[in-house]
Amino acid sequence: MMDITQILTNPRYVLALVVIAFTIWYMRRKRYSKPLPPGPTPWPLIGNLPLLAQKNVSVHKVAKQLQGKYGNVVKLQAGPATLIFLMGNETIQKATHEMDNKFKYRPNNLFGFNYIFKNKGILFTNGDVNSALRKYALGTMREFGVGKRSLEERIQEEARMLCQVLESKNGQPNYFMNNFKMAASNIIAGIVYGSRFEYDDPIFKRLLSNIDIVFKNLTPILPENFVPLLRFLPGSKLMKTEKHFKDVERYTRTQIEEHRATFDPENVRDFVDMFLKKEGSGDPAMTEDNLHRVIVELYIAGTDTTANTIVWGILLLITYPDIQKKLRAEILKVVGTERYIRLEDKHNMPYLRAFMNEVQRFSAVAPQTPPHTVLEDTEFEGYTIPKNSNVFLILFTLLHDADVWGDPDNFRPERFLNETGEYVELNKDSFIPFSAGGRSCIGKHLARMEFLLFFGTLVQKFEFKAPPGADLPSLERIQSGVTCQTKPYDICAVPFSQ
Ligand code: HEM
Ligand SMILES: *[C@@H]1O[C@H](CO)[C@@H](O)[C@H](O)[C@H]1NC(C)=O
Numbered sequence: 001m002m003d004i005t006q007i008l009t010n011p012r013y014v015l016a017l018v019v020i021a022f023t024i025w026y027m028r029r030k031r032y033s034k035p036l037p038p039g040p041t042p043w044p045l046i047g048n049l050p051l052l053a054q055k056n057v058s059v060h061k062v063a064k065q066l067q068g069k070y071g072n073v074v075k076l077q078a079g080p081a082t083l084i085f086l087m088g089n090e091t092i093q094k095a096t097h098e099m100d101n102k103f104k105y106r107p108n109n110l111f112g113f114n115y116i117f118k119n120k121g122i123l124f125t126n127g128d129v130n131s132a133l134r135k136y137a138l139g140t141m142r143e144f145g146v147g148k149r150s151l152e153e154r155i156q157e158e159a160r161m162l163c164q165v166l167e168s169k170n171g172q173p174n175y176f177m178n179n180f181k182m183a184a185s186n187i188i189a190g191i192v193y194g195s196r197f198e199y200d201d202p203i204f205k206r207l208l209s210n211i212d213i214v215f216k217n218l219t220p221i222l223p224e225n226f227v228p229l230l231r232f233l234p235g236s237k238l239m240k241t242e243k244h245f246k247d248v249e250r251y252t253r254t255q256i257e258e259h260r261a262t263f264d265p266e267n268v269r270d271f272v273d274m275f276l277k278k279e280g281s282g283d284p285a286m287t288e289d290n291l292h293r294v295i296v297e298l299y300i301a302g303t304d305t306t307a308n309t310i311v312w313g314i315l316l317l318i319t320y321p322d323i324q325k326k327l328r329a330e331i332l333k334v335v336g337t338e339r340y341i342r343l344e345d346k347h348n349m350p351y352l353r354a355f356m357n358e359v360q361r362f363s364a365v366a367p368q369t370p371p372h373t374v375l376e377d378t379e380f381e382g383y384t385i386p387k388n389s390n391v392f393l394i395l396f397t398l399l400h401d402a403d404v405w406g407d408p409d410n411f412r413p414e415r416f417l418n419e420t421g422e423y424v425e426l427n428k429d430s431f432i433p434f435s436a437g438g439r440s441c442i443g444k445h446l447a448r449m450e451f452l453l454f455f456g457t458l459v460q461k462f463e464f465k466a467p468p469g470a471d472l473p474s475l476e477r478i479q480s481g482v483t484c485q486t487k488p489y490d491i492c493a494v495p496f497s498q
């Protein structure tokens, strides 16, 4: 028997191996009618993970560099998984237009996501389960408020609670991020359970901390996605995530049980009740497992994203006091100081709407979508996207595409106003911070309601300033996990005396 060193030291064998390897590679390559997208050369086995798994990596920054070098469709290798980045206005719009027949699926080859989501819920399912639950969640959110009075009142109430917290600090510097997370997550609680938490409730704090940890760790570049065995090493992020996910699940289960005990089909109170009513109706998606998975997903998808957008907005108000003044002037003109802002006020508040759009565009809080996939080798933009690739729409490169926006790095709400100061849906199809097509965000309308009422109320009641003597906030985007955040920064919220 010849051993491996003998083979590797014999030039003839080595040559034969090289020829065989080349032939295999060449034949594989020949399978595609169109070339694979370009991208940086992958290392053996690990692929481009060194590029993607750097400490504190900002996916959107790496993507931008790759776009400059390779164009709008780029292929990367993360261990065995193929990642495709779609970038820029034209390419992303084409992808969203073809979403339903090409890209609407989520991949099922990322170990960590399968391990946590177990093919249940909305975020990481496909086909009938995803459609049924999306439809149910959207329908029920509409039923319990989106666009209706009751939810409007809940958000107004939460805005008042938030104002109380800010007032209690009396203009002293504070990083209010956690308060904004509490407010955002209480809105979800209102829809789902019909109730809200007090901000000092220890159960609430634990729930939020769990959600935070899950959200931060469960990213596409989680190492266990590609090398499942890593979960057995001490300090595995996947195991940590699972522990906190389970804790949220336990809480959700007790809530569902309480609802079950007091359920009255004639008086449907909230999202959970609606589910209990549909359960057993024959729809295979209406199972308790799916219910609490959806609840956890609404919390995860709706807390960090919304709170971060509010913090970005406040930081931008501090950076641009003139914009803050204009916004306040509009609020005083339309709402005054006596009452709270209502949803219907938006028709008279072009500047507030333009401001909200520009905050979302500038901050690009969701700089990329979660992964999509293709079920077959798929031709797109002159390339072959190989079957089962993880396809990411890098929304940042669209929201900051210079061809669309001209000066994307400037914060300029006026870009959404016309000469007479009226709100215009400029570049409507390029302004898609929630993505677009059959997999787009189901919380879009809810989030927009929250921004209107929260920003409106906060600017009505407070002047936001940098702490005395402090530099203006940095507007650098920090990507930790899935979202883009600001650097932590103390805010002074000085109440206007009534
Ligand atoms: C600023 C706030 C938010 C932003 C920027 C945002 C952004 C996004 C984006 C970019 C996606 C991925 C779409 C795609 O894959 O093409 C998404 C999906 C999703 N979002 Fe949001 N979102 C926000 C708030 C919310 C809220 C408040 C909720 C809950 C009510 C929510 C629930 C979801 C769900 C369940 C999905 C998965 C949809 C699916 O896979 O079928 N989001 N969101
Ligand atoms: C990474 O981020 C953490 C938390 O934001 C920070 O403490 C740390 O200094 C950063 N590390 C590097 C290498 O930038």
Ligand SMILES: *[C@@H]1O[C@H](CO)[C@@H](O)[C@H](O)[C@H]1NC(C)=O
Pocket (backbone or CB within 6 Å): 089, 090, 091, 093, 094, 403, 404, 430
């Ligand atoms: C953005 O992409 C769309 C769709 O491909 C295209 O119609 C539009 O002209 C593009 N906008 C700019 C400014 O290039």
Ligand SMILES: *[C@@H]1O[C@H](CO)[C@@H](O)[C@H](O)[C@H]1NC(C)=O
Pocket (backbone or CB within 6 Å): 418, 419, 420, 421, 422, 423, 424
């Ligand atoms: C601005 O937009 C409004 C509403 O769409 C329209 O009525 C008005 O004529 C526009 N003004 C200019 C100068 O384009």
